[in-house]
Amino acid sequence: MDMIEKTVKTNYVYQGKILSLRNDDALLSDGTPCKREIVEHSGGACVLYVENGCVLLVKQYRYAYGEILYEIPAGKLEKGEDPALTAIRELEEETGIKTTEVELLFIDYPSPGYTNEKIYIYEAKNGIKTAQRLDEGEFLAVERVPLEKAKQMLYSGEIKDGKTVIALLHYFARK
Numbered sequence: 001m002d003m004i005e006k007t008v009k010t011n012y013v014y015q016g017k018i019l020s021l022r023n024d025d026a027l028l029s030d031g032t033p034c035k036r037e038i039v040e041h042s043g044g045a046c047v048l049y050v051e052n053g054c055v056l057l058v059k060q061y062r063y064a065y066g067e068i069l070y071e072i073p074a075g076k077l078e079k080g081e082d083p084a085l086t087a088i089r090e091l092e093e094e095t096g097i098k099t100t101e102v103e104l105l106f107i108d109y110p111s112p113g114y115t116n117e118k119i120y121i122y123e124a125k126n127g128i129k130t131a132q133r134l135d136e137g138e139f140l141a142v143e144r145v146p147l148e149k150a151k152q153m154l155y156s157g158e159i160k161d162g163k164t165v166i167a168l169l170h171y172f173a174r175k
Contacts, residue, residue, distance in 0.1 A: 002029045005036070018042075018076060041117035045086035046074035048105070048123045048167040049097060054144040055168070056095050057159075061139070070143075070153065071161040074119075083120035093134060095142045097127035105170050110162055119163050123171070 008025040015021075020040040028034050049056045049072070057070045075090035077083060084102050092098045102122040110117055134140065145153070153159045154168050 004029055005034070007036075008033075037114055039115040039117070041076075041115055042079065043077045043083070043118040043120070044074055045077060045083040045090065045120040045122060046072050046163045046167065047087040047091045047102060048072050048121070048171060049091060049095070049099075049127060050123075050147065050171065051127065051144075054146050055150045055171075056091075056097065057143050057145050057150070057164070058094050058140045059143060060141075067160075069161050070145075070159045070164065072164045072167055074163060077120075084122065087120065087122040087124065091124055091127070092130060094132065094138075094140060096130050096132040097124075098130045099124045099127040101125045106166060108163060108166055121163055121167050121170075123167070 006027045008027060011023050011025065013021045013023050018041065022036075022038040022040065024036045024038060026034050026036045056073065058073055059068050059070055061068050073087075073090045073094040075086055075093070077086050084104070087102050088099060102124045104120060105123055106121045108119040108121055110119055132142070150159070150168060151172060154165065154172075159165060159168065
């Protein structure tokens with residue numbers, strides 16, 4: 001069965017710094033015309049870092065939800081940037097931990113119904129302490145959370161961020 005939809009015309013509604021919005025004219029696999037609303041995003045990378053029985057989490061206010069969330073360090077991919085380098089950069093910028101050792105765990109498609117965003121989820125090892133270097137306008141707090149407490153936070157729903165949930169579930173499943 002053919003399930004591939006075809007783009008007839010790409011119509012940009014908005015083009016911003018971190019995302020663009022399209023309202024495309026398309027054809028369903030049976031040839032029926034349809035509209036597809038797509039949020040284009042360059043993607044991101046995040047990194048799980050566990051050391052001495054603790055996971056590094058950042059607490060950050062997320063405007064879209066109106067909440068402070070616990071997350072693993074993460075950031076947007078720059079155009080053409082290797083996702084592993086994004087993960088390494090963000091770990092150091094947000095937490096002051098520098099490493100060159102990262103392993104790709106997953107590529108997450110966070111909401112495939114309307115966005116092309118991909119999030120590359122890494123695990124880092126053998127970090128050394130440097131200095132935190134937050135981006136302008138970035139406000140977050142770093143917390144070293146004992147693994148048992150992180151597991152409780154995960155299962156109680158206190159940790160809500162999808163990429164963080166995936167990374168922690170993967171970590172605990174391996175143990």
